[in-house]
Amino acid sequence: MAGPKITVGNAEIISLTDVEMQFPWATFFPNVPMHEMEKYRELYPESWGDIGFKTDAGCYAVRSEGKTILVDTGLGPGPHEFLRGATGNLIDDMKSKGVAPDDVDVVLHTHLHPDHVGWNMSGDAPTFPNARYYAPQADWDFFNSALAANPQMEQVVPLNEMGRLELYDGEITITSEVTTLATPGHTPGHCSVLVNSGGEKALIAGDLTHHPAQVDRPEWSPAFDLDAALASATRKKMMDGLVEEGHIAAFCHFPGEGFGRIVESNGKRVFQAL
Ligand SMILES: [Zn+2]
Secondary structure, three states: OOOOEEEEOOEEEEEEEEEEEEEOHHHHOOOOOHHHHHHHOOOOHHHEOOOOEEEEEEEEEEEEOOEEEEEOOOOOOOOEHHHOOEOOOHHHHHHHOOOOHHHOOEEEOOOOOHHHHOOOEEOOEEOOOOOEEEEEHHHHHHHHOOHHHOHHHHHOHHHHHOOOEEEEOOOOEEEOOEEEEEOOOOOOOOEEEEEEEOOEEEEEEEOOOOOHHHHOOOOOOOOOOOOHHHHHHHHHHHHHHHHHHOOEEEEOOOOOOOEEEEEEEOOEEEEEEO
16 A cells, blocks of 8 residues: 555645545435445445445645645544544644644635535634635535535635635646646536646546446446536546546545556456555
């Protein structure tokens, strides 16, 4: 295993974990027949838990050109009722890997679901005191129009009121090595993050794909893909590119660090962890 840090040219990506999560299969993948999913169990045993789909609220820190960029902020401190009272551990995990909250210059959100914005605020203050926060405009518009149904926006709206939030659309440049890329479908504004340095590339895919079986079955959409048809089409396109180009990809919800490559083997597409 690669461990929690990889280099991409002159940049570094650090895998971070907030909290382990499990969901009953029928809740997460209501449209995927279980006997079909079972075919991938041997390949990805770590994605099977005792009550269903086992995953974690993962995020990444990128070090590039002297900047520290935190891609998503996990589910938050909790305790989380739907996880039998589990609590988030992101800040301790960051510190143990050499990333202090004060170091963070940019918080870059792939999208605004609850398991990606949870540590934005600590009480009335931003958890990352020196950071500017970036969120996709289309997600802001979508979730902000239904605040009662989206309590996670309590982690986002105050930042806007403080003038700390930048809304972005599609492709933006954070450093000359770190850019965003629109990968819509999971949410309207969902973006992935491309790290391109010294002739090497890595894609921090966000929630483009949740379970590694979807690498081979991009048409499988979880209940949380807001536009399943668009999410499937985006996933298919991105997987084609990753197979063809052989770049590293990092997936927030894949087991362990989530770093790997998509390869073809015996007519199947397989996520091969680094
Ligand atoms: Zn997620």
